[in-house]
Amino acid sequence: MQSLPETTWVILAGGQARRMGGKDKGLVTLNNKPLIDYVHDRLTEQGAHVAVNANRNQETYAQYGQVFSDVFEGFPGPLGGIHAAMAQLDSEWFGFVPCDCPNLPHNLLEKMYQSISDDTEIVVAHDGESVQPVVTMYKRSVFERLENFLNNGDRKIVLLYNICKTELVDFSDEHDAFINLNTPAELEKFGALS
Numbered sequence: 001m002q003s004l005p006e007t008t009w010v011i012l013a014g015g016q017a018r019r020m021g022g023k024d025k026g027l028v029t030l031n032n033k034p035l036i037d038y039v040h041d042r043l044t045e046q047g048a049h050v051a052v053n054a055n056r057n058q059e060t061y062a063q064y065g066q067v068f069s070d071v072f073e074g075f076p077g078p079l080g081g082i083h084a085a086m087a088q089l090d091s092e093w094f095g096f097v098p099c100d101c102p103n104l105p106h107n108l109l110e111k112m113y114q115s116i117s118d119d120t121e122i123v124v125a126h127d128g129e130s131v132q133p134v135v136t137m138y139k140r141s142v143f144e145r146l147e148n149f150l151n152n153g154d155r156k157i158v159l160l161y162n163i164c165k166t167e168l169v170d171f172s173d174e175h176d177a178f179i180n181l182n183t184p185a186e187l188e189k190f191g192a193l194s
């Protein structure tokens with residue numbers, strides 16, 4: 001890639017957080033700070049332009065960037081937020097991170113951007129054991145295939161990699177960076193350690 005791609009980084013906060021008792025996970029506090037603050041800080045320290053995908057509490061989320069909700073109905077999972085961004089925001093590339101992942105790599109953007117070549121359409125982090133499908137970048141050109149994919153009832157993100165030119169980015173040296181907090185117990189344990 002010759003120059004940095006024009007990218008909007010979206011914090012995905014649109015889920016139902018059933019394992020967190022249905023609370024709005026981005027606004028749940030970790031050591032007295034909303035979870036989304038950790039993610040927002042980690043992105044902005046790397047120079048990211050940030051937007052937020054949320055389906056409730058939009059006024060509260062507005063302090064972190066432009067807020068937009070899903071347009072695909074019925075809570076289709078994280079792909080709903082990815083689809084919503086591409087449907088509503090004007091950007092050549094989109095980056096996505098979940099709101100419940102407070103320890104993201106300090107060099108996330110640099111490493112993701114470095115892996116982009118001319119024909120790349122999706123970039124996805126790999127922690128050495130598995131792909132992290134919600135720590136990812138999508139090129140605008142993927143939108144139509146993504147919409148067809150959702151319309152066909154497909155929800156498994158990794159299947160999208162078969163139809164889009166996808167690069168995996170190796171973060172195996174930063175395995176703990178992708179810890180995500182889904183339950184009150186996980187939140188409490190992580191809070192006590194950090």
Ligand SMILES: Nc1nc2c(ncn2[C@@H]2O[C@H](COP(=O)(O)OP(=O)(O)OP(=O)(O)O)[C@@H](O)[C@H]2O)c(=O)[nH]1
Pocket residue numbers: 012013014015016017018019020025053070074075076077078079080081082084097098099100134182
């Ligand atoms: N826009 C949007 N984002 C979603 C949806 N479901 C999950 N996400 C986001 O995708 C990421 C991973 O979500 P999960 O932790 O698997 O789901 P969750 O709804 O947050 O939590 P659970 O209900 O406990 O599974 C989080 O950043 C969620 O906010 C959805 O239907 N729409």
